[in-house]
Amino acid sequence: MSTGTGTGTVTRALFVNEARLMSRTPAAIIFPILFPVIGAIVIAAIPAARQPLEPFGGFSVAQTYIPVLVIFALTSLALTVMPQIVGSYRELGVLKRLRTTPASPGALLTAVVGLMAAVSTVVTLIMVLVPAALGVGLPGNTAVFALMTVLSMLAFLALGAMLAAVIPSSRVASGIGSAVSVVMWFFAGLWFPRAQFPDWLLVIADLTPGGAAARGMLDATLGAAVGWQPIAVLVGWTLLGVAVAVRTFRWE
Numbered sequence: 001m002s003t004g005t006g007t008g009t010v011t012r013a014l015f016v017n018e019a020r021l022m023s024r025t026p027a028a029i030i031f032p033i034l035f036p037v038i039g040a041i042v043i044a045a046i047p048a049a050r051q052p053l054e055p056f057g058g059f060s061v062a063q064t065y066i067p068v069l070v071i072f073a074l075t076s077l078a079l080t081v082m083p084q085i086v087g088s089y090r091e092l093g094v095l096k097r098l099r100t101t102p103a104s105p106g107a108l109l110t111a112v113v114g115l116m117a118a119v120s121t122v123v124t125l126i127m128v129l130v131p132a133a134l135g136v137g138l139p140g141n142t143a144v145f146a147l148m149t150v151l152s153m154l155a156f157l158a159l160g161a162m163l164a165a166v167i168p169s170s171r172v173a174s175g176i177g178s179a180v181s182v183v184m185w186f187f188a189g190l191w192f193p194r195a196q197f198p199d200w201l202l203v204i205a206d207l208t209p210g211g212a213a214a215r216g217m218l219d220a221t222l223g224a225a226v227g228w229q230p231i232a233v234l235v236g237w238t239l240l241g242v243a244v245a246v247r248t249f250r251w252e
Helices: 002-024 027-045 061-091 094-098 105-133 142-166 170-188 199-205 209-222 228-248
Strands: none
Touching: 002 105, 027 061, 027 105, 061 094, 061 105, 061 142, 061 170, 061 209, 094 105, 105 142, 142 170, 142 209, 142 228, 170 199, 170 209, 199 209, 209 228
């Protein structure tokens, strides 16, 4: 019992320290946070963007792109920022030195992942609640939307952990994470609405974390039933990412 309590205390202390460090050097998360937040607010503030449109499959522009911008923020933090932080700690020898202290590398990684999850949650709330106050309204099925957001966050964080595990360089991990994020954004419908995807592309997209996240969030936004497939895809990618990260992670 005392060991668990000690570990929890150390992890909380590391979490607070990581948050303090991030507040002192916020440049790494400004783009992942400000771009999607500003984009969601601007879209929500345009009356015409709140009207359903046929090319968007009956969604409004706001309903279509706010979930996509949420995915943009989640992927940027999980696939780009987190691998860069972990990689820099490995390159600087921080993880190696922590192995001889009560503040274990595992506790530090838990703190980093927890911080990314906390920031992602706050950003998501802002991107949903502010547009709702501007007239877009809350998702038709708020509970399912929240569930899909959490599952998406876990899948992206697991993939970010996998990148941090298999790629030793922080810059390379961040670069590859950015490239993977771009693929996720495409399948989520950032450049072309998913309603305009041909059937074959939609099938492929729905097997990726980005596409599955978008499908689940969009269905929840309209209040439609969310099928088992996006949930299964996100859970599957989460398990895969965690399994690879655990088996391949190196402290130095």
